[in-house]
Amino acid sequence: MGEAPAREQESAHPGDGVVVTRALTKRYRGGQLAVDGLHLTVPEGSVFGFLGPNGSGKTTTIRMLMGLIEPTSGTARVLGLPMPRSARAVLPHVGALIEGPALYGFLSGRDNLLRLDAADPTADPRTRRARVATALDRVGLTAAAGKKAKAYSLGMKQRLGLAAALLRPRRLLVLDEPTNGLDPQGMREIRTLVRELASDGTTVFLSSHLLDEIEQVCTHAAVMTRGRLITQGPVAELSAGARGRLVVTTPDPADAARVLKEQGVADVVAAGDRVTGEAPERDLAEVNAALVRAGVRVRGFGVERASLEDAFVALTGEGFDVAG
């Protein structure tokens, strides 16, 4: 056997991370700079959200991490070993779901998994059926297991791809937009599954263009825009970096908006009985008093916790719906 993934070495260097990239860059043949000098560190045991709008370079990065495409420059280490050079040593420990899982449409979901399991030389054939049944059950596909994969909906295909990634215990799961095509119930199920896997000690690296999804399930996140990393760290710290919004609930929104502007509150937006603005630096009690003095009937007054979206907007100065 060649090199083994370096679990011991990692704990000896806690800063090293399960995935570490340095100046990782990909320029496609057409000239498109899809990933630009990426320094990424994914801590062991984290649920790491890789967040960015469409076209920001998430899938390209994941394809480089999995050794599917070569970087133009820079390095990527997965489980302590360089990729793509150590792909054969690393990949058996990594479960991956990447855009459009490769499935045989003419086979049932169950037979697709049996086939994939059989392709794994380390998988014991005697326990194959049980392994496949467990994986199908974990992703909620048991009832549809006998149906041909070509008759699966997009969400069912995603689930089958996920089941394939779960066929054996993994140290790292890499999931590219795992909730793509799923309805809200399906998205909840995947979030629960990700939390379960993480509590078993698996590091989960998942990409998404949905900010609230990342906030709900991830311990850490990195934010990409146009191929560049703009921030990474614990989710709580990322959103703490942005100031929250002042929210006033009132039956007099027009007056409230006017008074807030007079009080120096920026970006005032009135919608229904809610008037919001950027939380000012000054004492909020004064702002509240000014509203009351002006005869505004204040039913609610407070600062909403900043979301990851606020942090993104604060960092990039643009909304989250940009394309690369």
Ligand SMILES: Nc1ncnc2c1ncn2[C@@H]1O[C@H](COP(=O)(O)OP(=O)(O)OP(=O)(O)O)[C@@H](O)[C@H]1O
């Ligand atoms: N094979 C390719 N050849 C040329 N350009 C590509 C190729 N694949 C992706 N790109 C370009 O690279 C950039 C990043 O694409 P990528 O698929 O990595 O983004 P993404 O963040 O995964 O987006 P999405 O959220 O839509 O999945 C985009 O501008 C895209 O058009």
Ligand SMILES: [Mg+2]
């Ligand atoms: Mg993608």
